[in-house]
Amino acid sequence: MQALIEELESRVSEVMSELAGERVSAMVKLSQNIKFGDYQVNGVMSLAKKLGMNPRQLADKIVVKCDLSDMCEPAEIAGPGFINLRLRSDWLTKQLQKAIYDTERLGVDIVPVSGRTVVDFSGPNLAKEMHVGHLRSTIIGDVLSRVLEFLCGDSDKVVRQNHVGDWGLQFGMLVAYIRETEPDSFADPSVLRVWDLEQFYKNAKKRFDENEEFKQFCYKCTVMLHEKDAATMAVWRAVLGESRRHCKVIYDRLMVNLNESNEKGESTYCDDLPDVIADLAKAGMITESDGAQCVFMPGYNTAEGEPLPLIVQKSDGAFLYATTDLAAVRYRVSKLGASRVIYVTDSRQKLHFQMVFDCASKAGWTGQARLEHVPFGSVLGEDNKPFKTRSGESVKLSALLDEAESRALAVVSQKNPELDAKTKQEIARVVGIGAVKYADLSNNLISDYVFSWDKMLAMEGNTAPYMQYAYARVQSIFRKALTEGKTITAGAAISLQEPAELALAKILVRYAETLSAVSRELRPHILTGYLFELAGEFSTFYNACPVLKAQEPVCSSRLALCRLTADTLKHGLSMLGIETIEQM
């Protein structure tokens, strides 16, 4: 079966479409108030209007014609023409049963997709260390990739693309700096080791700013790099290797699924750029303006009210990121076979991508593919300005994650002093990293958010630790069950008597539609919201319904509910790239 809400939607829509004589949507939504059932049909009123009918009478016809008796109690017509649906308890238990057996997918059906989905995210500048500015793109893109991949059940259909900065002046500068300060490494790039990449970059930059001769040398090295001078390329590759080493540490700590096979940096496209210009010119889209090669499209204006161009080649002949992005679109559509390309970058680049998409489409490079920009807001400090260190520098991700772990360690040590040091360390790692990621993901994408240690590690409210705690408590029940000789049988009959049991069951069966909503709307906070609700509903259940002390068959039934709750929490968190621990 497809996701619950989608099943209801398609069944009711079909009946409504028959009555309407055209394709209409039932607009099935989750009810906000249990008084109105579990799901409600909202589309009746507008259809009645269109058909010139009384909405309640139309609702009546729909209800008579639409057989939902396997899933729902008899439908009720309420208010001006809502149809309220309540799930049958025996249907619920059947779904839960199925999900428990299905340890791989928890009853979530595969949704096949045509073509590939390309997700462009993270994209750090490899000349420097990753800083807090890379955090959001990296983890949001990772979550979207995970969800899309899981839903279509085919890892070949989701292609992660790490569009790293690995080309241009900054690398000419690093190569120049190595030639000057480390002749040994220049002679044999394999011995190059950069322990502190950030400091290394800073030193080079300082020299660049202060010494005119060195600056010219940097320009020269950049040209040599672009001309593929062998020795220069060798050092450049060595620098990238060192830089990747730094990146990998961060990706590993963040549990982000990115590796070298996903890396398609700017340099990948450098040979295609002249073709991009040539093809645009052939299509008659290029206009020269102030010596630069430009694409002018309607609807874009400068501050002075003049037409705003997408510049694809500078007056000095150099290419820009717009050119590279256009080349990447071509590659992704024609070579990777993308039917959907998702760009996860901050909202300040919105105009840029609008213009690039517009241009690529006019040039005929997009084919059937849908290009989507997922813009997100900035990470701010407590002063509501971009998050920086006290000295005004960007915060390195390695330092940020260190602090997350040490703060979490302090909390763990306070809450559970009896745990041994190693266990505390591990809990602190999982909780600390989880807290950082969750705080980011649970915010609506588009708004800026203030980075606050106190809030994300408060371990209260809508935070990762709250869910990790819920998970740990379920696991604790299973540990205890084991010592009492109770076995957990997947096939145990589930009966839903208490309100808390029913409420828990109803949220558990919504997991599939939640993931589906995330993949459609590309908003991870839909999933965090769901998990928070699930953990909350479990906590209520945990308090209201004793599990191990209950008589059979209630005990087994509740154990089964616990099993599925734990699996769903763990799975949902894994979609967010957040780990769980058995105890905390």
Added chain:
RNA sequence: GCACUCGUAGCUCAAUUGGAUAGAGCAUUGGUCUACGAAACCAAAGGUUACAGGUUCGACUCCUGUCGGGUGUACCA
């Protein structure tokens, strides 16, 4: 100036993209541990959804205008 974006409880944010009585978490106030883990639960209180119009059966959501914040706006990415 123009474009984009946001404005919701004291604070931080939701509201399934036009549905019924706008929901959570912090903070505040009260109640639950001799209990399967209190990093928890239960309850109370908190609102003219920035403002003014409009569209319709129905508006936080769409349209127009006003006010306020953020971002972008020709050779950086």
